[in-house]
Amino acid sequence: MSDIIQLLPDSVANQIAAGEVIQRPASVIKELVENAVDAGSTDIKVIVKDAGRTLVQIIDNGCGMSETDARMAFERHATSKIRNANDLFAIRTMGFRGEALASIAAVAQLELKTRPHEQELGTKIEISGSKVENQEPVTCAPGSNFMIRNLFFNVPARRRFLKTNATELRHIVNEFQRIALANPDVTFSLNHNEQVLFNLPTTNLKQRIAGVMGKNSNAQLIPVETETSVINIHGFIGKPQAAKKTMGDQFFFINNRYMRSPYLHKAVTSAYENLIQADHCPPYFLFFEADPSIIDVNIHPTKTEIKFEDERSVWKIVSASVREALGKFNMVPSIDFDQTDGIEIPTFRKDEPVAVPSVSINPDYNPFEPESTRPSTSRTSSSPVSSNWESLYEGFETSGDDFWRDDEPEAVILPSRENMEEPESIKQVTLPSSEGSDRTETGTLYFQIKNKYIITSVKSGIMIIDQRRAHERILFEDFLKNIQSGASVSQQSLFPEEVSFSEEDAILLREINQDLRIFGFELQEHDNCTFAITGQPSFIKNVNATKLIDAILDAFKSGEVDPENEIKEQLAAIMARNACMRPGEVLSQSEMAELINKLFLCTAPNYTPSGKTVFSILDNEELDKRFR
Known part of the structure; x- marks a missing residue:
């Protein structure tokens, strides 16, 4: 039998490695910017075109590379950070495997210009699909300048799997934010299609968080500082009111390396128990400092998952911190023992005499006397009450005419139903039944129970309607009708509200701005990711436009909205769910009548847009069974 096992060519091996390391343009930025940080850079510029499909350029002022190092850096497993296996357990740098540049060069057209600070000439290298096409001396600035063009040009299947430019740009922003947050002492900038998205000068951690996440986040931060023998923690957590339904503002860093940890995430959220809603998540930016020997960073290809030697102890420390x-910061109820008028606890000394406790009483007090004739004097005594207590009941001896007799009890008179006031939790209204409709009987009563359900009688039994879901269904179909007819009307704001978003949210808002305009939203973008809400849908009442837009953005980030499908219908469902009446809302008779009538004019009154049941019928047979 002939030999069939062969070594893979370097170009093929590099493409396989690229499949693990380079998943999208954001992966290129992660690897190269982390290398720039490891090179000691104090100023890093990231330039992107077409969300990284056309160009990704990283310019830094780090240590640079010599001619030999520049050529060797593109070989597989070539690194300056590992010398032996023991070094894997003492890693404090970002990259260390030595596969990043080889993987990038395997699936893109790459150009590198680099020069050490102590040399006058630098080196220029051009590589395409792992093949070195040119290498020559060049005059350039100290540091390194990487230009990656036409990513996945030789792997068209991988290129077709890339998402839209807006989606890929959000991934780029996410990776950029993680590195920028971990290095506030480095100046960062990010440009996309000649538009400045981030310009972050050197600053402290709190200001860096505000620069990355939006200036409104600054007032929502609470500092955390803990030092233990196992791990040190510093950073910031968000106030309970800053919690959101979707994740995105949660960051863990270990030795300045970003990491994911669902286990430690639960440690943080458990501390917010009873402070935020169960489906909400608080923002946090927590930095861990630990001995590299007690962590393992080499358990995942992207190096974002970290294994601790004693995870249980770390969990407890994080939760307690x-x-x-x-x-x-008084985010939880507490007893303040520093108050000047605090509780005084008496002390007992052996040399002090023990006094008999005394009470102040008035033995002449008669509760049946008018206040004006009561004696106002009182005396302090430790003796029992005087024995003339029988006098209190003088005048109560009566004949049978004054009080009821044992053999003839007085009848208890109950108020009539006409005079009885109904409880607030039950309201009723009579609705005329539609001609040709068998859903209700003529003169049917509608009852609102617990400010949540509306109950009515139908021919087949009893119908129970969830009023909030009914309103959601009505709004959804109203949105769709307005979209189809193009009749959405925007109510202009006399004083437009200005709202600041993070760069990730701003990118998404620019993408869906035209769709929001169809619903009646009018947004004008100002500088620094600030938008002015100049108009909102006219038929939405008592709804905060900012919260509604936040809910739409959260739906996009959580994956609830699929941009590949009909986006207008998905937006209509989200807006209907967030614009419908609040839970527990009390309805007047006219409001209840209007709600029920509109519900049964809908094309599908049975279910909400998400498929939840709007009403249920308890049939007559089930009612009969319950009373047998």
Whole structure:
């Protein structure tokens, strides 16, 4: 039998490695910017075109590379950070495997210009699909300048799997934010299609968070500072009111390396128990400092998952640190023992005489006397009450005419139904039944129970309607009708509200701005990701436009909205769910009548847009069974 096992060519091996390391343009930025940080750069510029499909350029002022190092950096497993296996357990740098540049060069057209600070000439290298096409001396600035063009040009299947430019740009922003947050002492900038998205000068951590996440986040931060023998923690957590339904503002860093940890995420959220809603998540930016020997960063190809030697202890420390920070800033109920008018606890000394406790009483007090004739004097005594207590009941001896007799009890008179006031939790209204409709009987009563359900009688039994879901269904179909007819009307705001978003949210808002305009939203973008809401849908009442837009953005980020499908219908469902009446809302008779009539004019009154049941019928047979 002939030999069939062969070594893969370097170009093929590099493409396989690229499948693990380079998943999208954001992966290129992650690898190269982390290398720039490791090179000691103090100023890093990221330039992107067409969300990284056409160009990704990273310019830094780091240490640069010599001619030999520049050529060797593109070989597989070539690194300056690992010398032996023991070094894997003492890693404090970002990259260390030595596969990033080889993987990028395998699936793109790459150009590198680099020069050490102590040399006058630098080196220029051009590589396409792992093949070195040119290498020559060049005059350039100290540091490194990487230009990656036409990513996945030789792997068209991978290129077809890339998402829309807006989606890929959001991934780029996410990777950029993680590195920028971990290095506030480095100046960062991000440009996309000649538009400045981020310009972050050197600053402290709190200001860096505000620069990355939006200026409104600054007032929502609570500092965390803990030092233990296992791990040190510093950073910031968000106030309970800053919690959101979707994740995105949660960051863990270990030795300045971003990491994911669902286990430690639960440690943080457990500290917010009873402070936020169950389906909400608080923002946090927590930095861990630990001995590299107690962590393992080499358990995942992207190096974002970290394994701790003693995870249980770390969990307890994280949870206690967050609870302590919330308590210090009065985010949780606490007893203040520093009050000047605090509780005085008496002390007992052996040499002090023990006095018999005394009470102040008035033995002449008669509760049946008018207040004006009562004696106002009182005396302090430790003796029992005087024995003339029988005098209190003088005048109560009566004949049978004054009080009821044992053999003839007085009848208890109940108020009539006409005079009885109904409880607020039950309201009724009589609705005329539609001609040709068998859903209700003529003169049917509608009852609102617990400010949540509307109950009515139908021919087949009893119908129970969820009023909030009914309103959601009505709004959804109203949105669709307005879209189809193009009749959406925007109510202009006399004083437009200005709202600041993070760069990720701003990118998404620019993408869906035209769709929001169809519903009646009018948004004008100002500088620094600030938008002015100049108009909102006219038929939405008592709804905060900012919260409604936040809910739409959260739906996009959580994947609830699929941009590949009909986006207008999905937006209509989200807006209907967030614009419908609040839970527990009390309805007047006219409001209840209008709600029920509109519901049964809908094309599908049975279910909400998400498929939840709007009403249920308890049939007559089931009612009969319950009373047998």
